[in-house]
Amino acid sequence: MSQGSRPSRVADQIRGELATLLARDVHDPGIGFVTLTRVHVSPDLQAARVFYTALGDDKARVNSARALERAAPFVRRQLGARLRLKRAPELTFVYDDSIAGQDRIEQILSELHAAEASPTDVGETPGRDGAKASPASDNDGE
Numbered sequence: 745m746s747q748g749s750r751p752s753r754v755a756d757q758i759r760g761e762l763a764t765l766l767a768r769d770v771h772d773p774g775i776g777f778v779t780l781t782r783v784h785v786s787p788d789l790q791a792a793r794v795f796y797t798a799l800g801d802d803k804a805r806v807n808s809a810r811a812l813e814r815a816a817p818f819v820r821r822q823l824g825a826r827l828r829l830k831r832a833p834e835l836t837f838v839y840d841d842s843i844a845g846q847d848r849i850e851q852i853l854s855e856l857h858a859a860e861a862s863p864t865d866v867g868e869t870p871g872r873d874g875a876k877a878s879p880a881s882d883n884d885g886e
Contacts, residue, residue: 748787755783758792758833761826765819774811776804781840785833792833795840805839812837 759780766778777799784793798808816835824832 751785751787751789754789754827754829754833755785755792757827758785758794758823759783761823762794762819765822766815769822770815770819772811772815774807775815776800776808776811778808778812781843789829790831790833791836793836793838795838797840797843809837809839 759782762783763780766775766780779797779799781795781797783795785791796808796812798805800808816837820832820835823835
């Protein structure tokens with residue numbers, strides 16, 4: 745989903761400035777450990793969806809969401825002062841589930857890899873090339 749050149753550049757600027765603002769200027773302890781994953785800006789630069797992840801359980805995630813919504817007007821004013829735009833975009837914070845999905849996929853793949861690495865049949869041993877060799881093939885051509 746390409747946003748175009750200008751919205752992409754503005755999204756990168758917003759992400760960088762937001763990261764700085766949240767780390768240094770927003771003093772709400774409810775935000776916790778938030779990582780901004782990406783920002784999508786509308787083509788007219790009037791709206792921005794900020795995707796984030798939060799470290800912790802569901803309760804910490806809910807607290808972070810509330811704190812970000814409380815901080816949105818302050819952050820928008822600060823962005824308007826720092827970025828050279830006619831209007832600061834309206835910020836919408838959205839929790840990014842893609843990281844959790846990636847972790848789940850990685851867990852499933854590692855489980856499958858571990859299952860393939862351990863021999864399942866007792867009578868068979870893996871050969872040099874990874875293929876299973878039967879016990880009868882150990883004879884010297886007889």
